[in-house]
Amino acid sequence: MNQAVLILYYSRHGATQAMANKLALGVEQTGLTARLRTVPEVTNNIGEQKSKVPEAGDPYVTLQDLHECCALALGSPTRFGNMAAPLKYFLDETSREWLSGTLEGKPACVFTSTASMHGGQESTLLSMMLPLLHHGMLICGLPYSLPQLHTTVTGGSPYGVSHLAQKATPNALSNDEISLCVAQGKRLAMFAKKLG
Template identity: 60%
Template sequence: MSDSYILVLYYSRKGATREMAQLIGRGIEAAGLEARLRTVPPVSATCEATEPVIPELGDIYCGEQELKSCAGLILGSPTRFGNMAAPLKYFIDNTSSSWLNGDLIGKPAAVFTSTGSMHGGQESTLLSMMLPLLHHGMVITGIPYSENALHETQSGGTPYGASHISGTHHDRNISAEEQHLCTALGKRIAELAQKLSH
Protein backbone atom coordinates (compact mmCIF):
# COMPACT_ATOMS: atom_id res chain seq x y z
CA MET A 1 0.00 0.00 0.00
CA SER A 2 1.32 3.46 -0.85
CA ASP A 3 -0.66 5.03 2.02
CA SER A 4 0.28 2.64 4.80
CA TYR A 5 -1.07 4.46 7.84
CA ILE A 6 -4.44 4.79 9.49
CA LEU A 7 -5.14 8.26 10.82
CA VAL A 8 -6.64 8.26 14.32
CA LEU A 9 -7.90 11.82 14.55
CA TYR A 10 -9.37 12.86 17.87
CA TYR A 11 -10.07 15.64 20.34
CA SER A 12 -9.68 14.95 24.06
CA ARG A 13 -10.29 17.26 26.99
CA LYS A 14 -9.96 15.03 30.07
CA GLY A 15 -7.75 12.31 28.56
CA ALA A 16 -10.15 9.38 28.10
CA THR A 17 -10.61 9.90 24.36
CA ARG A 18 -6.84 10.10 23.95
CA GLU A 19 -6.42 6.84 25.87
CA MET A 20 -8.99 5.23 23.57
CA ALA A 21 -7.04 6.52 20.55
CA GLN A 22 -3.92 4.81 21.88
CA LEU A 23 -5.77 1.51 22.30
CA ILE A 24 -7.18 1.81 18.78
CA GLY A 25 -3.64 2.45 17.57
CA ARG A 26 -2.51 -0.84 19.10
CA GLY A 27 -5.18 -2.65 17.12
CA ILE A 28 -4.08 -0.95 13.90
CA GLU A 29 -0.45 -1.88 14.44
CA ALA A 30 -1.39 -5.47 15.37
CA ALA A 31 -2.89 -5.68 11.86
CA GLY A 32 0.36 -4.51 10.27
CA LEU A 33 -0.23 -0.84 9.52
CA GLU A 34 1.09 2.34 11.10
CA ALA A 35 -1.24 4.11 13.52
CA ARG A 36 -0.82 7.86 13.17
CA LEU A 37 -2.43 9.58 16.16
CA ARG A 38 -3.27 13.24 15.66
CA THR A 39 -5.38 15.78 17.51
CA VAL A 40 -6.94 19.16 16.80
CA PRO A 41 -6.51 22.46 18.65
CA PRO A 42 -9.26 23.75 20.93
CA VAL A 43 -11.43 26.58 19.67
CA SER A 44 -11.67 29.88 21.50
CA ALA A 45 -14.46 32.41 21.86
CA THR A 46 -11.74 35.07 21.92
CA CYS A 47 -10.99 35.82 18.27
CA GLU A 48 -7.43 36.96 19.00
CA ALA A 49 -6.48 33.77 20.83
CA THR A 50 -4.13 31.47 18.95
CA GLU A 51 -2.74 28.05 19.74
CA PRO A 52 0.92 27.08 19.35
CA VAL A 53 1.82 25.26 16.14
CA ILE A 54 2.82 22.23 18.23
CA PRO A 55 0.84 21.42 21.41
CA GLU A 56 2.75 21.35 24.69
CA LEU A 57 1.51 17.85 25.55
CA GLY A 58 0.18 14.82 23.70
CA ASP A 59 -0.09 14.16 19.99
CA ILE A 60 0.60 16.82 17.37
CA TYR A 61 -2.12 18.56 15.39
CA CYS A 62 -3.35 16.97 12.20
CA GLY A 63 -2.21 18.49 8.93
CA GLU A 64 -4.27 18.64 5.75
CA GLN A 65 -1.85 16.37 3.87
CA GLU A 66 -2.05 13.69 6.56
CA LEU A 67 -5.80 13.56 6.16
CA LYS A 68 -5.59 13.37 2.37
CA SER A 69 -2.95 10.62 2.32
CA CYS A 70 -4.28 8.26 4.98
CA ALA A 71 -5.35 4.72 4.10
CA GLY A 72 -8.25 4.98 6.55
CA LEU A 73 -9.64 7.30 9.21
CA ILE A 74 -10.86 6.71 12.75
CA LEU A 75 -12.47 9.79 14.25
CA GLY A 76 -12.87 10.29 18.01
CA SER A 77 -14.46 12.89 20.28
CA PRO A 78 -15.97 13.25 23.72
CA THR A 79 -19.72 13.73 23.70
CA ARG A 80 -21.02 17.29 23.81
CA PHE A 81 -24.81 17.24 24.20
CA GLY A 82 -25.11 14.17 21.98
CA ASN A 83 -22.73 15.50 19.34
CA MET A 84 -19.00 15.74 18.64
CA ALA A 85 -16.99 18.45 20.38
CA ALA A 86 -16.66 21.83 18.64
CA PRO A 87 -12.87 21.58 17.97
CA LEU A 88 -13.29 18.38 15.96
CA LYS A 89 -16.35 19.73 14.16
CA TYR A 90 -14.39 22.89 13.32
CA PHE A 91 -11.59 20.80 11.82
CA ILE A 92 -14.02 18.67 9.79
CA ASP A 93 -15.87 21.77 8.58
CA ASN A 94 -12.61 22.94 7.01
CA THR A 95 -11.95 19.81 4.92
CA SER A 96 -13.75 21.03 1.80
CA SER A 97 -10.62 20.81 -0.36
CA SER A 98 -10.34 17.08 0.44
CA TRP A 99 -14.03 16.73 -0.36
CA LEU A 100 -13.68 18.59 -3.67
CA ASN A 101 -10.69 16.44 -4.65
CA GLY A 102 -12.33 13.18 -3.51
CA ASP A 103 -9.29 12.35 -1.40
CA LEU A 104 -11.17 10.12 1.05
CA ILE A 105 -13.55 8.36 -1.34
CA GLY A 106 -13.52 4.59 -0.89
CA LYS A 107 -11.34 4.59 2.24
CA PRO A 108 -12.56 2.86 5.41
CA ALA A 109 -13.65 4.93 8.41
CA ALA A 110 -14.90 4.42 11.95
CA VAL A 111 -15.73 6.52 15.01
CA PHE A 112 -15.29 6.43 18.79
CA THR A 113 -16.40 8.50 21.79
CA SER A 114 -16.24 8.94 25.54
CA THR A 115 -19.19 10.08 27.65
CA GLY A 116 -19.68 10.93 31.30
CA SER A 117 -22.77 8.78 31.85
CA MET A 118 -24.34 5.62 30.45
CA HIS A 119 -27.02 7.55 28.56
CA GLY A 120 -24.98 10.67 27.86
CA GLY A 121 -25.49 10.55 24.11
CA GLN A 122 -22.71 8.21 23.01
CA GLU A 123 -24.66 6.60 20.18
CA SER A 124 -25.99 9.88 18.79
CA THR A 125 -22.44 11.27 18.94
CA LEU A 126 -21.11 8.30 16.99
CA LEU A 127 -23.86 8.61 14.40
CA SER A 128 -23.33 12.38 14.03
CA MET A 129 -19.61 11.83 13.48
CA MET A 130 -20.40 9.46 10.61
CA LEU A 131 -22.33 12.09 8.64
CA PRO A 132 -19.38 14.13 7.31
CA LEU A 133 -17.53 10.89 6.57
CA LEU A 134 -20.43 9.79 4.37
CA HIS A 135 -20.22 13.11 2.53
CA HIS A 136 -16.54 12.38 1.94
CA GLY A 137 -17.49 9.06 0.33
CA MET A 138 -15.83 6.93 2.98
CA VAL A 139 -16.73 3.30 3.70
CA ILE A 140 -18.03 3.38 7.27
CA THR A 141 -17.87 0.38 9.52
CA GLY A 142 -18.79 -0.32 13.11
CA ILE A 143 -18.06 -3.26 15.39
CA PRO A 144 -19.76 -6.58 14.61
CA TYR A 145 -21.39 -8.71 17.29
CA SER A 146 -18.84 -11.42 16.54
CA GLU A 147 -16.85 -9.43 19.11
CA ASN A 148 -18.10 -11.05 22.33
CA ALA A 149 -17.24 -7.93 24.34
CA LEU A 150 -20.27 -6.25 22.72
CA HIS A 151 -22.48 -8.84 24.43
CA GLU A 152 -20.62 -8.69 27.73
CA THR A 153 -19.98 -4.97 28.28
CA GLN A 154 -21.67 -3.30 31.23
CA SER A 155 -20.38 0.14 30.29
CA GLY A 156 -19.28 1.42 26.86
CA GLY A 157 -19.12 -0.30 23.51
CA THR A 158 -21.65 -0.18 20.67
CA PRO A 159 -22.04 -1.61 17.18
CA TYR A 160 -21.69 1.98 15.91
CA GLY A 161 -18.14 2.29 17.24
CA ALA A 162 -16.02 2.09 20.35
CA SER A 163 -17.18 4.03 23.40
CA HIS A 164 -16.26 4.55 27.04
CA ILE A 165 -18.26 5.66 30.06
CA SER A 166 -15.87 7.90 31.97
CA GLY A 167 -18.12 8.71 34.95
CA THR A 168 -19.42 12.01 36.26
CA HIS A 169 -15.94 13.04 37.46
CA HIS A 170 -14.14 11.49 34.45
CA ASP A 171 -12.25 9.16 36.77
CA ARG A 172 -13.53 5.79 35.58
CA ASN A 173 -10.90 3.53 34.02
CA ILE A 174 -11.49 2.04 30.59
CA SER A 175 -12.98 -1.39 31.25
CA ALA A 176 -11.57 -4.62 29.82
CA GLU A 177 -14.48 -4.85 27.37
CA GLU A 178 -14.07 -1.22 26.29
CA GLN A 179 -10.34 -1.80 25.77
CA HIS A 180 -10.98 -4.89 23.69
CA LEU A 181 -13.51 -3.09 21.50
CA CYS A 182 -11.08 -0.20 20.91
CA THR A 183 -8.32 -2.53 19.72
CA ALA A 184 -10.81 -4.58 17.69
CA LEU A 185 -12.00 -1.42 15.92
CA GLY A 186 -8.45 -0.38 15.05
CA LYS A 187 -7.65 -3.84 13.74
CA ARG A 188 -10.85 -3.95 11.68
CA ILE A 189 -10.14 -0.66 9.92
CA ALA A 190 -6.51 -1.62 9.22
CA GLU A 191 -7.59 -4.96 7.74
CA LEU A 192 -10.28 -3.29 5.61
CA ALA A 193 -7.79 -0.70 4.37
CA GLN A 194 -5.48 -3.46 3.20
CA LYS A 195 -8.31 -5.30 1.45
CA LEU A 196 -9.67 -2.17 -0.22
CA SER A 197 -6.23 -1.22 -1.52
CA HIS A 198 -6.03 -4.33 -3.73
Protein backbone atom coordinates in the same frame (compact mmCIF):
# COMPACT_ATOMS: atom_id res chain seq x y z
CA MET B 1 -1.13 1.89 -0.94
CA ASN B 2 -0.61 4.39 1.87
CA GLN B 3 0.24 2.41 4.98
CA ALA B 4 -0.81 4.89 7.69
CA VAL B 5 -4.17 4.64 9.44
CA LEU B 6 -5.02 8.13 10.70
CA ILE B 7 -6.48 8.16 14.21
CA LEU B 8 -7.81 11.68 14.57
CA TYR B 9 -9.32 12.70 17.88
CA TYR B 10 -10.10 15.51 20.26
CA SER B 11 -9.74 14.81 23.99
CA ARG B 12 -10.46 17.29 26.75
CA HIS B 13 -9.66 15.20 29.82
CA GLY B 14 -7.77 12.24 28.35
CA ALA B 15 -10.38 9.49 27.97
CA THR B 16 -10.76 9.84 24.20
CA GLN B 17 -6.97 9.94 23.87
CA ALA B 18 -6.74 6.70 25.87
CA MET B 19 -9.20 5.12 23.44
CA ALA B 20 -7.18 6.41 20.46
CA ASN B 21 -4.06 4.74 21.86
CA LYS B 22 -5.86 1.38 22.12
CA LEU B 23 -7.22 1.69 18.57
CA ALA B 24 -3.62 2.37 17.47
CA LEU B 25 -2.53 -0.82 19.20
CA GLY B 26 -5.09 -2.79 17.19
CA VAL B 27 -4.01 -1.14 13.93
CA GLU B 28 -0.35 -1.90 14.54
CA GLN B 29 -1.08 -5.54 15.37
CA THR B 30 -2.05 -5.91 11.68
CA GLY B 31 1.27 -4.55 10.43
CA LEU B 32 -0.02 -1.12 9.42
CA THR B 33 1.17 2.12 11.00
CA ALA B 34 -1.14 4.16 13.24
CA ARG B 35 -0.73 7.93 12.91
CA LEU B 36 -2.19 9.62 16.00
CA ARG B 37 -3.27 13.23 15.53
CA THR B 38 -5.36 15.71 17.47
CA VAL B 39 -6.92 19.12 16.86
CA PRO B 40 -6.37 22.42 18.68
CA GLU B 41 -8.92 23.97 20.99
CA VAL B 42 -11.21 26.59 19.51
CA THR B 43 -11.84 29.83 21.32
CA ASN B 44 -14.35 32.65 21.12
CA ASN B 45 -11.68 35.10 22.26
CA ILE B 46 -10.60 36.74 19.00
CA GLY B 47 -7.38 38.11 20.47
CA GLU B 48 -6.19 34.77 21.81
CA GLN B 49 -3.60 32.95 19.72
CA LYS B 50 -3.17 29.21 20.02
CA SER B 51 0.21 27.57 19.53
CA LYS B 52 0.71 25.81 16.19
CA VAL B 53 2.29 22.91 18.07
CA PRO B 54 0.70 21.23 21.10
CA GLU B 55 2.56 21.59 24.38
CA ALA B 56 2.25 17.83 24.99
CA GLY B 57 0.72 14.76 23.39
CA ASP B 58 0.13 13.96 19.74
CA PRO B 59 0.76 16.50 16.96
CA TYR B 60 -2.03 18.53 15.42
CA VAL B 61 -3.54 17.09 12.26
CA THR B 62 -2.79 18.63 8.89
CA LEU B 63 -4.70 18.29 5.64
CA GLN B 64 -1.71 16.33 4.33
CA ASP B 65 -2.51 13.63 6.92
CA LEU B 66 -5.86 13.11 5.16
CA HIS B 67 -4.12 12.69 1.81
CA GLU B 68 -1.60 10.21 3.17
CA CYS B 69 -3.91 7.93 5.16
CA CYS B 70 -5.38 4.62 4.01
CA ALA B 71 -8.14 4.74 6.66
CA LEU B 72 -9.48 7.10 9.31
CA ALA B 73 -10.66 6.61 12.90
CA LEU B 74 -12.44 9.70 14.21
CA GLY B 75 -12.87 10.21 17.97
CA SER B 76 -14.49 12.84 20.17
CA PRO B 77 -16.05 13.25 23.57
CA THR B 78 -19.80 13.75 23.47
CA ARG B 79 -21.06 17.32 23.52
CA PHE B 80 -24.85 17.39 23.76
CA GLY B 81 -25.15 14.26 21.62
CA ASN B 82 -22.68 15.49 19.02
CA MET B 83 -18.94 15.72 18.43
CA ALA B 84 -16.96 18.45 20.17
CA ALA B 85 -16.52 21.79 18.40
CA PRO B 86 -12.73 21.54 17.82
CA LEU B 87 -13.13 18.36 15.76
CA LYS B 88 -16.12 19.75 13.85
CA TYR B 89 -14.17 22.95 13.19
CA PHE B 90 -11.38 20.96 11.54
CA LEU B 91 -13.80 18.90 9.44
CA ASP B 92 -15.56 22.07 8.30
CA GLU B 93 -12.26 23.15 6.72
CA THR B 94 -11.99 20.07 4.47
CA SER B 95 -14.13 21.26 1.54
CA ARG B 96 -11.19 21.07 -0.89
CA GLU B 97 -10.56 17.44 0.12
CA TRP B 98 -14.28 16.70 -0.26
CA LEU B 99 -14.34 18.18 -3.78
CA SER B 100 -11.22 16.30 -4.84
CA GLY B 101 -12.30 12.97 -3.31
CA THR B 102 -9.24 12.68 -1.06
CA LEU B 103 -11.00 10.31 1.38
CA GLU B 104 -13.34 8.64 -1.10
CA GLY B 105 -13.43 4.86 -0.84
CA LYS B 106 -11.30 4.72 2.32
CA PRO B 107 -12.65 2.90 5.39
CA ALA B 108 -13.51 4.87 8.53
CA CYS B 109 -14.78 4.32 12.05
CA VAL B 110 -15.84 6.53 14.94
CA PHE B 111 -15.40 6.45 18.73
CA THR B 112 -16.58 8.54 21.66
CA SER B 113 -16.54 9.03 25.42
CA THR B 114 -19.22 10.30 27.79
CA ALA B 115 -19.46 11.01 31.51
CA SER B 116 -22.89 9.39 31.87
CA MET B 117 -24.42 6.13 30.67
CA HIS B 118 -27.09 7.85 28.60
CA GLY B 119 -25.08 10.92 27.67
CA GLY B 120 -25.55 10.64 23.90
CA GLN B 121 -22.95 8.04 22.92
CA GLU B 122 -24.91 6.56 20.04
CA SER B 123 -26.17 9.89 18.67
CA THR B 124 -22.61 11.22 18.78
CA LEU B 125 -21.28 8.20 16.89
CA LEU B 126 -24.02 8.45 14.28
CA SER B 127 -23.57 12.20 13.81
CA MET B 128 -19.80 11.77 13.45
CA MET B 129 -20.44 9.43 10.53
CA LEU B 130 -22.24 12.12 8.52
CA PRO B 131 -19.22 14.16 7.35
CA LEU B 132 -17.37 10.92 6.64
CA LEU B 133 -20.21 9.73 4.42
CA HIS B 134 -20.15 13.08 2.62
CA HIS B 135 -16.46 12.47 1.97
CA GLY B 136 -17.35 9.12 0.39
CA MET B 137 -15.80 7.03 3.14
CA LEU B 138 -16.88 3.47 3.95
CA ILE B 139 -18.11 3.16 7.54
CA CYS B 140 -16.77 0.24 9.57
CA GLY B 141 -18.69 -0.59 12.75
CA LEU B 142 -18.31 -3.43 15.21
CA PRO B 143 -20.02 -6.81 14.67
CA TYR B 144 -21.89 -8.67 17.41
CA SER B 145 -19.54 -11.59 16.90
CA LEU B 146 -17.39 -9.69 19.42
CA PRO B 147 -18.52 -11.14 22.77
CA GLN B 148 -17.87 -7.87 24.63
CA LEU B 149 -20.78 -6.20 22.84
CA HIS B 150 -23.06 -8.71 24.56
CA THR B 151 -21.61 -8.35 28.04
CA THR B 152 -20.36 -4.77 28.47
CA VAL B 153 -21.89 -2.61 31.17
CA THR B 154 -19.61 0.31 30.31
CA GLY B 155 -19.07 1.36 26.69
CA GLY B 156 -19.41 -0.25 23.29
CA SER B 157 -21.89 -0.36 20.42
CA PRO B 158 -22.17 -1.65 16.86
CA TYR B 159 -21.82 1.96 15.65
CA GLY B 160 -18.33 2.24 17.13
CA VAL B 161 -16.39 2.06 20.34
CA SER B 162 -17.55 4.13 23.28
CA HIS B 163 -16.33 4.74 26.83
CA LEU B 164 -18.21 5.52 30.00
CA ALA B 165 -16.02 7.83 32.09
CA GLN B 166 -16.62 6.84 35.71
CA LYS B 167 -16.21 9.61 38.29
CA ALA B 168 -13.46 7.94 40.34
CA THR B 169 -11.25 7.09 37.34
CA PRO B 170 -12.65 8.88 34.26
CA ASN B 171 -9.77 7.98 31.93
CA ALA B 172 -9.50 4.30 32.93
CA LEU B 173 -10.95 2.11 30.20
CA SER B 174 -12.80 -1.04 31.23
CA ASN B 175 -11.53 -4.41 30.00
CA ASP B 176 -14.46 -4.59 27.57
CA GLU B 177 -13.72 -1.10 26.25
CA ILE B 178 -10.04 -1.94 25.75
CA SER B 179 -10.92 -5.15 23.89
CA LEU B 180 -13.41 -3.31 21.68
CA CYS B 181 -10.95 -0.49 20.93
CA VAL B 182 -8.26 -2.96 19.88
CA ALA B 183 -10.80 -4.94 17.82
CA GLN B 184 -11.99 -1.74 16.12
CA GLY B 185 -8.41 -0.81 15.22
CA LYS B 186 -7.76 -4.28 13.79
CA ARG B 187 -11.02 -4.27 11.85
CA LEU B 188 -10.35 -0.84 10.35
CA ALA B 189 -6.84 -1.86 9.31
CA MET B 190 -8.12 -5.13 7.86
CA PHE B 191 -10.53 -3.23 5.61
CA ALA B 192 -7.76 -0.80 4.62
CA LYS B 193 -5.60 -3.74 3.53
CA LYS B 194 -8.43 -5.35 1.56
CA LEU B 195 -9.32 -2.09 -0.19
CA GLY B 196 -5.69 -1.08 -0.77
